[in-house]
Amino acid sequence: MSRPHTHHSSVRLRARAVPARRSAGPWLVGLAAGVLACTGAFLVPTGPAPAAPVPLAARAAAPAPVDDRLPDCAAVVAAMSPRALLAQRLMVGVDAADPAGAAETVRTSQVGGVFLPGNATALLRDQALRALQAGARIPVTVAVDDEGGRVQRVDELDGDLPSAREMSGLTTDEVRALALQRGRALAARGVTQDIAPVVDLGGQSAREVIGDRSFGTDPDDVTRYALAFAEGLREAGIEPVVKHFPGHGRADGDSHAGRVTTPPLEDLRGADLRPYADLVGPGAPLATGPLPAAVMVGHLDVPGLTDGLPSSLTPAVYALLRDEYGFAGVVYTDDLGAMKAVTGQYELPEAVLAALDAGADVALWSAGGDPEPILDALEPALAAGTLDAGENTAAVTRVLRAKSVCG
Structure with a gap:
């Protein structure tokens, strides 16, 4: 996403004719008579800094730490209705200029996440997000894409943040400090x-779709600076999301404007995919600790990997991330509702269904609107087995664990 908008596959997409511990918690969730109840308060967690990166070959997969003060995720998920489970897999754009409308969207749909696109700030002032959280039975993930440079959301409130390209001229300690300061403001x-x-x-030149949003051309440099930025966010209690898997930087266009093609998969392995291995693979620094990073999958055509569908809708892409790169956290789609790489061919309900079926944990769209029609399309798909029930449970479990709702 940028400033203007911001397994198996049984789903058949119908092409339309054409000329996305956290700062909200910990939240304690209990089960009483089979009814899920959530209580808690906003606390900003603190803790030791993540360990420095180590070579991939030296890592061993480590189990996620279990907080035995939290209810068991299996019990929490079992107490939820099918519609409530599916709602946790949606992140919908809300109008940050309309706090009451955003709160009503959450109250009526119980979506798992909201995304604040654009530059309106009313929802970010005067603790307006507390009212939004008050209407949620399960805490809501509140997301912005505040990268710095061209893509910022709180610069009018909390000052300008340099672009990634500008930050690459600083030390990694300075970048971490900038991200910590910004993360505290967000939290x-x-x-x-x-x-x-x-x-x-x-x-690319600075103004192209990635351009100055990138820390550089060398995978090791990108990894070091991205790690510093993400560590600063995590220290502030903000969950980072690394993007855009499997790599948008060398694509031949802008996926906001239409379908784009990257270099072949084997080429990506030697360069674009290396930061994922070193940041979020098994035992990697952003895969461990109290706030593991999430990953966002872009809308890309990758020779040797995708076959007629953008990467966000392709099962092989999620299998690559999970099986080969060993990522065990939450996976988001890029914007399914405002990027023509998807919207140029597919209606939103079928794109959301296909993305979840392909392996995304959470489908994101910034265009907003009522999530109920999307849930109306997903619920029968789950009942019919089009969406696999076991995979749905696993996805919701990852989402709830990331929110510290259960352990």
């Missing part, structure tokens, strides 16, 4: 997630 306003940093490789 104080009720934001829980920053869809950043970008780990795409750069090399």
Whole structure:
């Protein structure tokens, strides 16, 4: 996403004719008579800094730490209705100029996440997000894409943040400090997630779609600076989301404007995919600790990987991330509702269904609107087995664990 908008596959997409511990918690969730009840308060967690990165070959997969003060996720999920489970897999754009409308969207649909696009700030002022959270039975992930440079959401409130390209001229300690300061400002306003940093490789002119949003062209440099930025966010209690898997930086266009093609998969392995291995693979620094990073999958055509569908709708892409790169956290789609790489061919309900079926944990769209028609399309798909029930449970479990709702 940028400033203007911001397994198996049984789903058949119908092409339309054409000329996305956290700062909101910990939240304690109990089960009483089979009814899920949530209580808690906003606390900003603190803790030791994540360990320095180690070579991939030296890592061993480590189980996520279990907080035995939290209810068991299996019991929490079992107490939820099918519609409530599916709602946790949606992140819908809300109008940050309309706090009451955003709160009503959450109250009526119980979506798992909201995304604040654009530059309106009313929802980020005067603790307006507390009212939004008050209407949620399960805490809501509140996301912005505040990268710095061209893609910022709170610069009018909390000052300008340099672009990734500008930050690459600083030390990593300075970048971490900038991200910590920004993360604390976000957390104080009720934001829980920053869809950043970008780990795409750069090399384009500054104003192209990735351009100055990238930390550089060398995978090792990108990894070091992205890690520093993400560590600063995590220290502030903000969940980072690295993007855009498997790599948008060397694509031949802008997926906001239409379908784009990257270099072949084997080429990506040697460069664009390396930051993912070193940041979020098994035992990697952003895969461990109290706030593991999430990953966002872009809308890309990748020779040797995708076959007629954008990467966000392709099962092989999620299998690559999960099985080969060993990522065990939450996976988001890029914007399914305002990027023509998807909207140029597919209606939103079928794109959301296909993305979840392909392996995304959470489908994101910034265009907003009523989530109920999307849930109306997903619920029968789950009942019919089009969406696999076991995979749905696993996805919701990952989402709830990331919110510290259960352990």
